[in-house]
Amino acid sequence: MTLAHTIMAHRRALHAIPELGFNLHRTKAYLERELRRIGYAPMTLGQTGLVAVREGRGKNAVAFRADMDALPVHEQTDQSYASTFLGQMHACGHDGHMAMVLGFAELIAKTPKPDKSILFIFQPAEETSGGAQTLIEEGVFQGYHVEGIFALHLDPSLSQGILGFKAGVMMAAITEFTITLTGSGGHSARPEEACDALRAAAELITHYHNLTKTRGPTDTQARIGIGACNAGEASNIIADKAVLQGTIRTFSEATQQTIIKQMHAINERLEARHGVQVHRHFHGAYPPVINDTALSARLMKHLTAVPVQTIGPLSISDDFAFYQHVVPGVYMMLGTGAPGYDAPLHASRFDFDETVLLDGVHVYRDIAILLDIWDNRRVELPMLAKNDHEKSSV
Numbered sequence: 166m167t168l169a170h171t172i173m174a175h176r177r178a179l180h181a182i183p184e185l186g187f188n189l190h191r192t193k194a195y196l197e198r199e200l201r202r203i204g205y206a207p208m209t210l211g212q213t214g215l216v217a218v219r220e221g222r223g224k225n226a227v228a229f230r231a232d233m234d235a236l237p238v239h240e241q242t243d244q245s246y247a248s249t250f251l252g253q254m255h256a257c258g259h260d261g262h263m264a265m266v267l268g269f270a271e272l273i274a275k276t277p278k279p280d281k282s283i284l285f286i287f288q289p290a291e292e293t294s295g296g297a298q299t300l301i302e303e304g305v306f307q308g309y310h311v312e313g314i315f316a317l318h319l320d321p322s323l324s325q326g327i328l329g330f331k332a333g334v335m336m337a338a339i340t341e342f343t344i345t346l347t348g349s350g351g352h353s354a355r356p357e358e359a360c361d362a363l364r365a366a367a368e369l370i371t372h373y374h375n376l377t378k379t380r381g382p383t384d385t386q387a388r389i390g391i392g393a394c395n396a397g398e399a400s401n402i403i404a405d406k407a408v409l410q411g412t413i414r415t416f417s418e419a420t421q422q423t424i425i426k427q428m429h430a431i432n433e434r435l436e437a438r439h440g441v442q443v444h445r446h447f448h449g450a451y452p453p454v455i456n457d458t459a460l461s462a463r464l465m466k467h468l469t470a471v472p473v474q475t476i477g478p479l480s481i482s483d484d485f486a487f488y489q490h491v492v493p494g495v496y497m498m499l500g501t502g503a504p505g506y507d508a509p510l511h512a513s514r515f516d517f518d519e520t521v522l523l524d525g526v527h528v529y530r531d532i533a534i535l536l537d538i539w540d541n542r543r544v545e546l547p548m549l550a551k552n553d554h555e556k557s558s559v
Contacts, residue, residue, distance in 0.1 A: 169549045172268035172526065173519045175199065177246035179260040183235030183253040186293040189213040192233050196263065196287055203271045205285075211299040214289045219273050221282035226309040227536050228284035228492070229529055230316045230485065231266035232259045232291035241513040256515045258319035258501070263287060265317060265525035272526065272546065273533070280540035282309055283533070290484075295451060297484040301491055313460050314494040315532055316485050317525045319517055321509060323500025326524050328468065329476035330497040332461035334383060336454035337414040338421055339482035340447050344369065344432075348441040350405035359403040363396040365439040366407035370394070372431045373411070376424055384417040387424050388480050414480050416453055452486040453478075457493035464495060467535050470527035470548075471499075481510075499525050523549045 166174070182191045193213040200207045205217035214233070240247050240254040248254045255261075270285045286305060290296030323329050346366050351359030373389045380386070389411065396407035415421040425447065432443040465473060476498065485496050501517035508514035530546045538544075 167549075168268060168271060169523055169551070171271070172264050172522050172549075175267050176260050176264035176519055176522060179263055180244075180255050181246050181249050183248050183250055183255045183260070185234055185237060185253060187212045187289045187296065189233050189289050192263075193287075196233075196267065199267055200270065200285075203274045205270065205274070210303045210305055211289050211296050214296060214300055215287040216300075216305055217270060217285045219270070219279060219283040219285075221279045221538075223280060224282065224309050225280075226282040226284055226306075226311045227533065227538060228286055228306070228311050228314040228488075229266050229269065230286040230288055230297075230314060230488065231262040232296075232316075233263060233287050233289050234259060234292050234296075236292055236511060238511065238513050242516050244516065254513065256511050256513065257292065258510065258515070258517065259291070261319050261517065261519075261522055261525075262317065265522050265529065268522070268526050269529040272530065276544050276546065277539070279538045281312070281536070281538050283538065284309065284311070286314075294449065295484040295487065297487040301487055306492060311492040313457070313536060314488045314492055315529070316494075316496050317499045317528060318483070318496070319501045319521070320498040321500075321502045321506060321515070321517070323476070323498055323502055325500050325503040325506070325518060325521055326471050327500035328471045328473045328497055328524075328528060329500065330456060330461065330464075330473075330495060331475045331477045332456050332458045332465075334416050334453050334478045335456045335496050336478060336486070337388070337416055337480045337482050338418065338453040338486075339449070339451045340413045340421060340425075341449035342411055342413065342428075343446045343448070344409040344411075345444045345446075346407045346409075346441045347444070348403075348405050348439070351403045353401045353403055356403060360405075360440045361403050362407040362441055363404035365435055365441045366394060366396060366409055368439075369431065369435055369443075370409065372435075373428065376427055383478055385420055386416055387420055388412075388414040389424065390414070414482065416478055418452075451482045451484050452490065454483055454486045454496050455489055456495045457489070460493055460495050463535060464497075464532065468528065468531050470531045471524050497528070499528070520551045523551055
C-alpha cells in the first residue's frame, strides 16, 4: 500500500471512531499503534493526547499539531466508513487533520536524521475545554527550542486545494457564557401574578444580538450568538426560570471587555423592568489566533505545494492560540470546497474529497524544507501522487 493510500485509510479508520473532549481512548490507541509501527515512541500528555518526536541533532525544533476530538453530531453522510458511535461525528475535519500529521510523520521517518527536531502533536479537547492549554502546562515543548508550530484546518468555504491564511489576527477570540434568569411562575391566564423569565429571556436575546458589529476596524468587531435557550414546563405555565447559552467572538481583548460591560448593563436594565434576577457566568475563553508575521511572510512567499491566498480574519476560533502565546505559530485553512462537498463545518453531512489530505502533507513537507530542518543538506522528500489513490479501492 502506498503512503497516499495509507493516509486515506487513516482518515477512514479515525472517522469511524469519533470521540469527544478528553475521552479519546480508541482514537489514542489507533494513533499510538500507528506511530509505533513507523518507528516513533509517542508520549502521552493531556490524558489522551500524544506527542511523537523525530529527534534532531540539536534542540531547535519545529512542531506540527493535529486536533483529535469530534462533535456531538448525528452523522448523515451514508458513507461506508461513517461513525460507529451514535450521536458523535468528525464533522469538523479533525479525522483529516490527524491523517495528515500521521502521514507526514511517516514521510519524515524515512529521511536521514534531521538537524532540527520535529514534534508531531496530537491534541485532545479542541472543541471543548482547550486541550492545547493542558498540553502546554504538562510540558509539550519542554526540552526544545521551538522555532514555529503549524496547523492546517480543512475548510469547505475555500475551493479544494487552496491554502488560506494571513499574518496577524487570523481568527477570533471566543468566550462562552451562560445566563440564568430567575422569576416566579404562575398561570398563563394571570401573568400579572407572576414574573415571566422566558419573556425576559426573549427580550435579552434581542438586546444581545444588537451588540453584534461586523463593520468598521477589525479590532472593534464583535459577534454575539445564542445557541441554546431552555425554559418552561408546559404551555399554560409561566416559566420561572430561563437559561441561555451563547458565545462572544471578538478580535481584541479590549472589545471583548467592552461587550461584557454592555451585556452587564443590559442585564441590570432588564432586572429593573421585569423584576427577574439575572446571573451571568463566562467560561471557556480562547484568545484570538494571531499568526506570526515573519513566519507568515516566509510561507506566503515560498510555499509552492498549493495555491496560496490571503483570507481572514475569520470569526471562528481555535485553541491553537494558546500555543502562539508560547512559541511563534501559523494557522492555515486548507480548502475542501468542491461539487458534492458543500456541507459546512459542524454539519451532519460534512465530508471531503480525501485527495486533499495529500495537499496538506505537501504543505507540511514544504514547511519542513523552508525551515531548514536538514540545515541545507540535500534531502529528497517525495511528493505523493494523487493518481496513486482511488477512493473506491481504500
